[in-house]
Amino acid sequence: MDNDFPNAAIEKLHIEAKVKKWRRTCFVIVDLIDCPGFEWDASQNMVVAEDDVWTAFLQVNPQVRVARDVQFSVFDDWRVCFIPLPEEPEE
Numbered sequence: 720m721d722n723d724f725p726n727a728a729i730e731k732l733h734i735e736a737k738v739k740k741w742r743r744t745c746f747v748i749v750d751l752i753d754c755p756g757f758e759w760d761a762s763q764n765m766v767v768a769e770d771d772v773w774t775a776f777l778q779v780n781p782q783v784r785v786a787r788d789v790q791f792s793v794f795d796d797w798r799v800c801f802i803p804l805p806e807e808p809e810e
Contacts, residue, residue, distance in 0.1 A: 741793075741797055741800075741801075742797070742800075742801045744785055744786070744791070744797075745794065745797035745798065745800075745801045745802070746801070747782065747783055747785060747786050748766055748786055748791065748794060749798070749802065750783075751766050751768075751776075751783055751786055752766060754776070756768050756769065756772035756776075757772065757776075759794075763790060764790045764791050764792045764794060765786075765788070765789060765790045765791060766786045766787070773787055
C-alpha cells in the first residue's frame with residue numbers, strides 16, 4: 720500500500736478495522752434475513768420489514784440498527800468474501 724500510495728497514510732490497522740466492520744455487518748444482514756418478518760430486497764439492496772417488526776427486534780438486538788433503512792450495494796460481494804460455501808457432500 721505504501722509503495723502504490725505513499726501519501727495516503729493508510730495503515731494496516733485501518734484496513735483491518737474496515738474489513739472487520741464489513742464482516743460484522745454482513746453477518747448481521749444474514750442473520751436478519753433468516754428471521755421471520757425480514758427479507759432481502761434485491762432491487763433496493765436492503766433488509767426490509769414492517770416498522771413493528773423492526774421495533775420489536777431492535778429492543779432485543781440493538782446491534783442490528785446498522786442495517787435498518789440502509790442500502791448495501793456490496794452485500795453480494797461481502798457474502799462471497801465472508802461466508803464460506805457449503806461443503807459438497809461426499810459420495
